[in-house]
Amino acid sequence: MKRKTLKGLAFITMAGLVLTGCSSSEKPASEAKAGEDLVIDGELIAKADVYADALDEGSLVFYTGASEVSEQQVADEFSELTGIQVEIVRLAPNKLQERVLSENAAGKLGADLVRISGEDLIVALAEDGVFTETELTDDISGALIDGVVFDDGKYFSSFDRVYSFGYNNQVLSEDEAPKNWADLTDTKYSGQFGLVQVGAGGSTAALTRFQLDQLGEDWLKDIAANEPRVFDSSANLTDALARGEIQIGTVPIGTAYSAILEGAPITIAMPEEGAAAYPFYVGQTSASKRSNAATVFINWLLSENGQALASSLGDYPVHQGAANPTIGDVELPAADSGFAYRATLEDSLEHLQSDAKTWMDIFDYNG
Template sequence: MKRTRLSVLGAALAACSLLLAGCGGGAAEGGAGSVTEQMLAMPPVDDTAGLVIDGEQVADAELLEAARGDKLVWFTGSGSESAELTADRFTEETGVEVEVTRMPSSKLNERVLSEAGAGRLSAGVVTITDPLLAEGLAEQGVYVPYTEMPTHDVLAGTENVTWADGAFYTSYYSAYAFAYNSRAVAEADVPASWNDLLDPKWKGRMGVVNAGAGGTVQGLAAFQEQVMGGDYWAGLAAQGPRFFDTTSVQLEALARGEIEIATAGFNSTYGAQKSGAPIKLVVPQEGVSGTFNMQGLTSAGQQSPAAKLFMNWTWSKAGQQFAAAQGFIGARTDIEQVPTGEYRLPKADDATFVVYTPEEAEQHGADVVRRWNETFGFNG
């Protein structure tokens, strides 16, 4: 079925064009099938009596029929490319049309609350990358309890997944590690661990996003201090890194060779690599940091079969594994974490995955940013 395409696709293509222009060209990986199939083979889909994907029940016949006569209106704080890919894959597997609105989580939160306050909320599902904002949406009645997913019992028994009695859930986690310019860094010099970034040869050749720029980089700073030790920041600061306010600008600089090593969000960086940028990622020996992506059904979504089907699909085996194929870490730990291309990220319950919890963000976030700024001499 046709899916509504909004400006999110144009933004994703523009970002890819900028990266390719900066690094001298390149092409996305080719092959048969859709873009999503090149990332992860389509699972078996049986819709003869409801919707069964890869042997797992996603919807009964009544919900599936109603959803195919409906349209999903999805507001998301995920990256543009990820939002587009996820919507495409959902349509391919379910036959349900999607209308995507994508913007940064803080602005998304403002819009959702404004629409809800005026009684004009259009989004049936909202995905947001800040757990504290998600809590606020639940408190304001924007998120409403939804416990009808076939996987609900699995989610309820998994740590850090079900929140506010089912008003919202962890859909998947963003992972943060580091990357390098594959044209500028010789294979023999590729770092394998966080400690390798402290080698003097990287002095003046590294880029970092400042810890106050958002929850993912704040979580990374907390991870570095917790896992690598209290003096790790000082060692990294001594390398004289170049500071960035956004990951997108940092990625452009890495692709152009203006920096050679960069701390990096896995999903967005993998997307740049797939688009032809000369960038490769590293899954460090000591582990990766993680932050939450939260998702909930809205008060408007209670009347939308398509929204309910999307909720079911997100936590199905198919939905979780497609998120993993993009470079996220699935919330479900009872299924395999499929590789992200050539990379294998840890599962959410692995010791090498350290998630930055909402409690840590609320209680210690401001202090983490303040001390990071002091250590790095960053004035914002």
């Protein structure tokens, strides 16, 4: 199917998404068996000995702060291709970090892999010794874009998710709905807008950095004057938006798209001012007793095949060979188009505390 670029479009519509659904690139069924190399789409994912040991281990426990629906798609895809089963434990990133640190301190960390957003969260986990180095195959390491590998391979950026806003299309018509960030300050949306508190994780920290840097502190004050409803997580906000409890809400595109595929009447805005992009990091834990399976998972996740799945869910891939993100038959702007606002890890950490304080002061939020 020919893809449509997003340039010139204000919204990703519910109708287009439902008709097209979520289709990743055609994937080969893995025919590799124990004793053979695991090769998918022409890329070496694991040498024969690593793959054989991974099959013996048989399963993984995957702690994640990303959308449960999209992560289940990842787990199902990986299991289908490799024969290795994945158990998902999903929590909001700030809660996930608390659990990982607590379990790690007690010597009872149950995860083989952790995926989480938030520069402060991932750095704290790394400094606590949560992660161990994962060896990438030459095929995978040579195909990644710059800036993906951290701490000598103890954790990796696995994709960039984009944070925009959406509206309930059963409550608001397209003509009534806001199209750009500036529109959200209109008093007609007073009490009908929802947002997630700044401390929920890397996503909200990235969104706040984008808003303060690109839209300005006065814009944020105008939003606060409209008395928005504040949520603890994007998942809770997305549920409320789908039920019509709020008309409009800030949403990560991947999270909203997963909800749309489940039937939620949400339309995602593509504002002219751009949107915040933020990485989800992934690493294998030092506590893992299934290190071969974890190694196979990370190599596949960063492969062209694994990144094609990320792209099909609206996330910007980290593999040079993967296509631009798509949602249904709509293609998002290219990574270098300027639409996706990215702060570096260093810049994010530098502004983290001051941005959070500014946000909490503006919204009179005490947690």
